[in-house]
Amino acid sequence: MSAVTVEINGQVDARGVRCLESLVGDRQIKTAWYGEELQSTNTRAVDDLRRGVIDGQHLPRIYLTDLQTGGRGRQGRTWISDKQNLAFSIAFPIAPSLASNLGLQSIAVGVAIAEAIEHEFAPIKTKLKWPNDVWIDGGKFGGILIERVSSVADCMVVGVGLNVSSAPPAEEISHGAAAKSLANCLGRMVSKWEVLDAVARRLIDIQVDLEQDAQSVIQSFRQRCLLTNKTISYQHDGTKQSGLCEGIDDSGGLLVQQGAEIRTITSGEATLVRVQA
Template identity: 45%
Template sequence: MTDLLTIQGQADVRGSRVLSQLISDGVCRSAWHADRALSTNTTALDQIHKGELLPTDCPRVFLADIQTAGRGRHGRQWISETDNLAVSMVVDAGEVASPSAKLLPISVGVAIAQAIEHQIAPMRVQLKWPNDIWLNNSKLAGILIERSSVAPELAVVGMGINVGSAPEQAVSLMSATGRPIDKLEVLESIIIQVSDIMKSHDDHVINEFRSRCLLTRKRITFQYHGMDRSGECLGIDEHGRMNVQTEDGMTTIESGEVSLVRF
């Protein structure tokens, strides 16, 4: 069992208070907070590899005020300054009966969307399969889920949200709403929603995703068995897989990169 709350460096006191409250409320069992980190996912994986993070410590939240070498999917870099949110949550997927493990990326996307919509109502967030969150037709946040062979039952759920600023061709909550957004309020809401959705039924998660799906009825491009393909997105099935109508018939995609065709 690790310390309930580990603080490193000159971490923002307000952030530590939020984490402490989440632990007290039973939303998570432990947390790690630093003023700066290369990557919250990397820190979490390192603790798992060293045997410092056990299932009894989970859910465990990792928060960095500044992330300097975060990772997105396919090795893309995700740098988070002080006005943005870089957080990882380690969950014991073996304890999660519903939603099923294959729905984890979709479940987390729905949870982030619900948390953000609570902050910016009545605006609605869209979800781009498999794990991006969009707002105003631009990327707002991303999810990266990783596991370690040392403890494959533990899923490291990395989340990056553009709160106060965004890279080119992306959007932040502040630019979309025209007002300052407290990233720690976003943090608290997201961790609560992720924790709650782990208790939801699969059909609820699927329906919530479908209601926000960015790609449904849109023309998309994708890779299938190493080949570039295109077609009309028909949405996700009950297993969270993407169905696409191509000129050769319907194709079901379990994972991979999907792009919206812009005219």
């Protein structure tokens, strides 16, 4: 199966094509798919892997669209993304040493986005809301969706949605947090292609960091953890729970003190994680 490096579908932005060609040319990614409009980049990537349309020689492979009409978040939630913002997914092979704990992948992806944004757009500072949200200026800037695909080879698809130039209005948000855009926080226009280049490169690099020095990645998350030392609530097995967040453990689980007990909560166990007023 031969690999086409950048596959174009529809009338796409030439700046996006140049960004993808740069990533491929620098061997950050192997191949790319770029479409004018798509329901979900994660869905397309997962389907391609399951149907055998792509294989190991194509990976890492990035999926990008100018307009995502039905993006997905955790627990079936919708991610709203228009042409001013950024929606993309990267299909990765999973390193054997990391295959047993995808919880760390969510930690690493959040750290990669945070570090890339802080480096490229200083002095902006980020916070990471376990398990999969990136915050700036007191509101949600980005979301992460990671899906494992084991049908052909052990792979994962990392979906990223970032509010670059606009943020959804309050009535369109179901997760209880105000949405913020990078442009509004900086007080200037921001090129989403600049954001894509910086974030995609760091996402690739952090896979190596996670294999070689996972503790440094975990520590980077801890320094930005939005929930640490705050009383939080969450849904677990259909019931509302609450406790004091003590940060994350070395496997990426959330540590919550409930009475005399400290519980470890995995991302698959908890939903609607929020800071209590």
